[in-house]
Structure formats: C-alpha cells, structure tokens
Amino acid sequence: MSEHIVSPKIYVAIFLTLMAGTAITVWAAYQNFGAFNIVIALGIATFKATLVVLYFMHARYSPRRTQLVIVCSVFWLAIMLALTLADYQTREHTVSRLAPPVIFNLVRT
Amino acid sequence: MHRTGELYGHFETLEQQKESAALGMWIFLVTEVLFFGGLFLTYTINRHAFSAAFGAGSNTLDLTLGGFNTVVLIMSSLTMAMAVWSAQVGKKQLVSIFLIATVVLGTIFLGVKVIEYKQKFDHHLIPGAGFDIRYHAEHPTVADNAGKIAEEKEELEKAFAKDPDLNAHAQLYFSLYFGMTGLHALHMIVGAGLLVWLIKGSFAGRYTPQYNTPVEIVGLYWHFVDIVWIYLFPLLYLIDRHH
Numbered sequence: 018m019s020e021h022i023v024s025p026k027i028y029v030a031i032f033l034t035l036m037a038g039t040a041i042t043v044w045a046a047y048q049n050f051g052a053f054n055i056v057i058a059l060g061i062a063t064f065k066a067t068l069v070v071l072y073f074m075h076a077r078y079s080p081r082r083t084q085l086v087i088v089c090s091v092f093w094l095a096i097m098l099a100l101t102l103a104d105y106q107t108r109e110h111t112v113s114r115l116a117p118p119v120i121f122n123l124v125r126t
Numbered sequence: 127m128h129r130t131g132e133l134y135g136h137f138e139t140l141e142q143q144k145e146s147a148a149l150g151m152w153i154f155l156v157t158e159v160l161f162f163g164g165l166f167l168t169y170t171i172n173r174h175a176f177s178a179a180f181g182a183g184s185n186t187l188d189l190t191l192g193g194f195n196t197v198v199l200i201m202s203s204l205t206m207a208m209a210v211w212s213a214q215v216g217k218k219q220l221v222s223i224f225l226i227a228t229v230v231l232g233t234i235f236l237g238v239k240v241i242e243y244k245q246k247f248d249h250h251l252i253p254g255a256g257f258d259i260r261y262h263a264e265h266p267t268v269a270d271n272a273g274k275i276a277e278e279k280e281e282l283e284k285a286f287a288k289d290p291d292l293n294a295h296a297q298l299y300f301s302l303y304f305g306m307t308g309l310h311a312l313h314m315i316v317g318a319g320l321l322v323w324l325i326k327g328s329f330a331g332r333y334t335p336q337y338n339t340p341v342e343i344v345g346l347y348w349h350f351v352d353i354v355w356i357y358l359f360p361l362l363y364l365i366d367r368h369h
Contacts, residue, residue: 022215023207028204032200039359042364043189043364050368054368058364062357069356070349072207073204074345074346079145082149090156090160093160097160101171
C-alpha cells in the first residue's frame with residue numbers, strides 16, 4: 018500500500034500552531050478592532066480548521082476525488098450562507114424589525 | 127468492510143477499498159457541515175439583529191472553562207491523530223494508549239460542559255418563564271467578587287438602555303447556545319462510543335499497518351467535531367469581551 022504516513026513531528030507542530038491560534042483568538046477578543054473583531058476571530062478559526070482538515074484529517078495526502086468532495090462542501094456552505102444573508106440584508110421586513118417570537122414574551126420584566 | 131481487512135470482491139486493491147471507506151465518511155461529513163452550517167446561519171442573522179443581547183449573553187459565559195475545554199479538545203485531536211499513526215506503523219500498544227487518552231480528554235470536555243450548564247441553570251439563564259439575565263447580578267452569592275458584580279450590573283444597564291427587550295432577545299442567544307453546544311456535545315458522546323468500540327478492537331490487536339480503516343475514519347469524525355468547536359468557541363464566548 019502506498020498510503021502516506023504523516024509523522025508525529027508534523028502532528029505536534031500542527032497542535033502547537035492550533036494552541037497559538039487559540040491564544041491569539043482570546044487576546045484579539047479583548048482588543049477593540051471595531052467591526053474587525055469578528056473578521057479576525059473567524060479568520061483565525063478558519064485558519065485552524067484548514068490545518069485540521071489538511072493534516073489531522075490527511076486531506077493534503079488524499080486522492081483528488083476526496084479533495085473535490087471537501088471543496089464542494091465548503092462551496093455549498095458558501096451558497097447557503099451568501100444567498101440567505103443577501104436575502105436578509107435586502108428585504109424590508111427582516112428579523113431585526115420584527116417583535117420577538119411570542120414564546121419569548123413569557124419573561125418577567 | 128471485512129473486519130480483518132481482506133479485499134472485498136468489488137474492489138481492485140486494498141488501497142482503493144480504504145480510500146472508498148474514507149470517501150464515504152467525508153460525504154457524511156459534508157452533510158454535517160451543512161447541518162451545522164444552518165445553525166451558524168441562524169446565529170449570524172440573530173446576532174446581527176440583536177447584537178446588544180448577544181453580547182450581554184456571551185459575557186455571562188465562563189471564558190476560563192471555555193478556553194480550558196478548547197485546549198482539551200485540540201489535545202484530544204492530537205492523541206486521535208497519534209492513534210492513527212501508531213496503527214499505521216504497527217505499534218499496537220500505542221494505539222490503545224492514544225485511543226484511551228482521546229476518550230479520557232473527550233470525557234473531561236463533557237464534564238466541564240456539565241459544570242457550565244449547571245451554572246446557567248443556577249443563574250436563571252435557561253430560555254423559558256424563569257429566564258432573567260439580571261438574576262445573577264441581583265442575587266450574588268458569597269463566592270462572588272463584589273466589584274465584579276457591580277461591573278456586571280453596570281454593563282447590563284447599558285445593554286438594557288440599548289435594547290429594552292434584552293431579556294427576550296438574550297433568550298434567542300441562549301437557545302442557540304444550548305442548541306449548538308448541545309448538538310456538539312451529542313456528537314462528542316457518539317464519538318466517545320465509537321472510541322470505546324475502537325479500544326476494544328485495539329485490545330484484540332486488530333489494527334495493523336495493513337488494516338486500520340476504522341481508526342482512520344473514526345478519526346475523521348472526531349476531528350470534524352473539533353472543527354465545529356473551533357468555530358463555536360469564538361462565536362459564543364468572545365462576542366463582546368473588548369468594551
């Protein structure tokens with residue numbers, strides 16, 4: 018069998034990078050970057066997720082067929098997110114202008 | 127899949143058989159991406175609409191426990207990856223050790239989650255008739271730091287000034303918090319069950335350089351659950367820490 022064996026050295030290096038990413042995420046959350054706080058948080062999370070997929074999940078060493086499936090999942094997720102958010106951003110009656118659902122009005126005020 | 131890893135008649139080679147199993151797992155994970163994706167989408171829309179309530183809700187979470195759990199889960203991904211490596215190079219004893227380490231770390235994660243949920247019950251932060259985001263600030267216990275409680279009260283006042291319906295909208299945040307972390311925890315419980323099954327097999331010495339597909343594909347699942355948490359942690363715990 019010609020499977021690729023990822024060495025423990027790489028696994029540990031990825032682990033340490035993920036730890037550093039977590040530390041930077043927490044640090045960045047305490048700084049005020051305005052609208053960029055969420056961009057930074059999601060950027061680091063996506064970087065970490067990519068490392069997990071490429072090395073822990075061996076996507077980098079997988080056949081093209083498997084890689085295609087992975088890229089497709091991100092693509093379909095992007096369609097769902099982009100089109101739904103576009104809808105919410107451009108319609109007049111969106112959730113921000115509605116009263117909260119009736120079930121949540123049980124609350125004591 | 128033959129439990130011994132023999133070649134099934136409809137595959138050409140063992141490698142093709144193994145790649146097919148991994149591909150099947152990946153296709154399942156695609157459905158999981160879209161499943162969790164829908165929840166992240168719901169979260170995004172509501173966070174955008176009710177940002178004051180989501181910020182106030184997020185600040186009630188315990189960052190120390192959440193951060194600790196993030197470290198524990200990433201560690202468990204490392205031990206899982208090491209279990210796959212051990213099987214690939216034929217170190218049978220190490221396979222068992224790393225699998226046990228993974229399930230222990232997963233259980234620690236779930237235990238911490240129980241502590242966090244209990245805290246939310248005590249602080250009246252469960253969506254429903256008894257929900258009150260001010261409850262903790264108004265009913266501090268002896269263990270609470272008076273300065274922190276005063277700070278919490280002040281922040282809640284500011285949040286209520288921005289959004290008079292804060293209590294209603296914060297329930298949306300907590301519904302998503304419990305829904306998303308609950309589903310994540312359910313995936314962890316399923317993963318822990320799969321790990322116990324793998325550990326049984328590893329004690330029987332079943333996983334070898336020729337046959338380690340079960341370890342590999344349970345690993346794929348476990349790492350996916352880790353990725354979900356990589357997104358959940360900043361999105362739920364770190365919304366509004368910088369004011």
